Amino acid sequence: MRQLTLRLAATAAVLSSLAVIPAHAADLAPTAQRVAAQALADRTAWTVLESLTTEVGPRPVGSPAMTQARDWGVATLKGLGFQNVHVEPFTTPVWSRGAESAEVVAPYPQKLHILGLGRSAPTPPGGLTAPIVVFRSYQEMLDQPVGALKGKIAVVTQAMRKTEDGSGYGAINAQRTQGPVEAAKRGAVAYLLRSLSTDDNREPHAGAAQPGGIPAAALSPVDAEQLERMAARGKPVSVHLDLQSSFNPQAQAWNVVGELPGREHPDQVLVVGGHLDSWDPGTGAIDDGAGVAIATAAAKLAAGPNPPGRTIRVVMWGSEEQTGSGAAYAAAHKDEVGKIVVVGESDLGADQVWSVSLPKGSFAAPAMTAFRSVLPGLKVIASRAAPREGGSDIEGLMALGAPFVDFNQDATRYFDLHHSADDTLDKVKPENLAQNVAVWAAFLYTVANSDIDFRQPAQEAASK
């Protein structure tokens, strides 16, 4: 940790070349552009991300590594000069992976590459063996009547479409989240799905399911296709599945928080962050070490050497993958929602932002016009559409009425890596990570140093 602190101190020294904060919104654009340019050349986010993924690695909620990640978060924020650095504890249900294996036992004995689904039930000790029924679409399984899958392992092999906007995931993820419960309703003893993956390698992709289902696991895309081929040969195919796991209904977890207090309006707060927990197969580089690193570096760059006008708060949410941290944060902060100027979460990896959606009605406000002036140089589209979703950790605050932004990242590669052993630092391109930081830093800068009120966008636009 000491090495990180030293490197971050060196980075902070560079930041002192930033201009002082302008007094008026009209002066924001040139400095916003300088903040963005500085961000493109800055290594803070990379340093933070390398440190987290190397020194802590995989950090599922409830694990000893997540406790290390908490300490890492505190030390990182302190090392970068954040104030009021603290942890906000909460409890949340936690599923933990145990020993897992799967294999075809007849007629073509072969091992299968799988990962058990979060919240799914364990098999009996020693596992279970049953014939499989393969459905090439999730709907085909849903079309089965109650009881039709009695004693069977239901296998859904529908493949996920790769898309730039990530919509392929939403279109299919009921196959993972609802599949085990739906298969159970139809009598199945276990459930296997083709991973929600857009890659074609042998890595299965983890993820959570709704509680209440049968033992369930994700197959690598390769293994899903192998089961399709085996089933197509006409003989009954029998699979042995051993999924051990444990469940703690009240595990300890934490959100880690640090602030750069506002000079003029310390009680007006911009909340930005990513989630610190990860699934266990990879090192959580793109999901969501990148978001943590982007938010942290962007906050630091937006503030520069002097305090910002408003407070910028970074939150490293501590239980996104199995849910809990967003709800805990909203519950703890419901009384200060009126003070939250805007909230945002970076949680779609480390590839470039390609489009930003600003809070409803704020597009033409002077502060947002200043922010938008950085976008052409970063090849980002300024969408006139209001944001629809902002990240699962901020949904609680959003529901309480906090204004939010949505910075859309290129998701083309994201689901090649997401929740798999391939979610590792080497997949992150430093220049793309820096582009994210530039967008966030410029946004935080213009909002923190103006009096824009996203709750009253029309008045704001009209009054200037």
Place this chain on the structure above:
Amino acid sequence: MRQLTLRLAATAAVLSSLAVIPAHAADLAPTAQRVAAQALADRTAWTVLESLTTEVGPRPVGSPAMTQARDWGVATLKGLGFQNVHVEPFTTPVWSRGAESAEVVAPYPQKLHILGLGRSAPTPPGGLTAPIVVFRSYQEMLDQPVGALKGKIAVVTQAMRKTEDGSGYGAINAQRTQGPVEAAKRGAVAYLLRSLSTDDNREPHAGAAQPGGIPAAALSPVDAEQLERMAARGKPVSVHLDLQSSFNPQAQAWNVVGELPGREHPDQVLVVGGHLDSWDPGTGAIDDGAGVAIATAAAKLAAGPNPPGRTIRVVMWGSEEQTGSGAAYAAAHKDEVGKIVVVGESDLGADQVWSVSLPKGSFAAPAMTAFRSVLPGLKVIASRAAPREGGSDIEGLMALGAPFVDFNQDATRYFDLHHSADDTLDKVKPENLAQNVAVWAAFLYTVANSDIDFRQPAQEAASK
């Protein structure tokens, strides 16, 4: 197996549309072109490869699956109408993988993705723990004096270059084959290398090492880079390695053989094949199910509905990965080397042939001119250089003087997959597989139906 036989019979029916064999070498070109065109539309190779990889799957020498593969080979050749189908048994030393695991225990506890190297020693039961020393090139480790690595785990992280001709492999594979012995000389207790992989995913790539070394394993490229980063942070890094394996100095193995006997010269034999054994992580689709499928389909297509002039013999070699099958074959057939017209092995995957090297001096011979007439349509370069290597299973026959060919395949993707869990059927493009069959079928056709003698190429060329 019955299904395969039925499908193969349907394929064979299509072949009856081929023309009868011409009497003279001058007539060979048009029919060679028709054989190649037929091959491009033929599904025999795909059907064979799908059957092997689905029904047998991984088949390391010495395993029960390899016994199944032997039976599969016999049934497949008989199903396709080969005659004199038989197995040629031999014994060979066999290393078999047991339970394996590796993890960083301090200062950054994380699991590592590894595969033990064939022929490497096992660790003591329960494994060993030792500090690592990272070398970014193999030469750096070789530069260490005797005793310098005492008590350490030597880690070599040099990366393999991706090349079309596959030369990146030869340039670096001493890192795997010799590394364990060289590390042992310098006092190391174990050896880890960055896999000989050109991919960047989390899959380690298996492979054999020279006997006599310490416990040794291949890291995934991702894990090799993670160890580099950990080591660069300055604190001692300690790894626990548990590699269990067993060794049988005289395991049973088999070469599987089938023939399409010659009509005019049954005692003149073309020997062509691939190897039936595979490493265990994948299903041996590109290494070397593809070679088995290509050779088998090409022989069948080259013969067509009528017997060829000379005998075409397909050999499915049974122990290439740990060596043994080529030597056993040469020893068993040393007395018939004079009858072997030409020998060839397909063992570089399923991507296209981009260049062929014909037996020395035969380039301008009429039969080879006829063969070369098919190459422009297949986008294949006819090299004037004599072949240098033909495949490890035919080295024994080559050493005894048998003429050989070398059909160079595009190896750009090969080492992404080779010896890893990603060596699976879905990585094979049917059109590329068919292009290989077309090249081999046209070659076998022109050689089997001419009197070309590769031992006397000059006379052949002069006499026509």
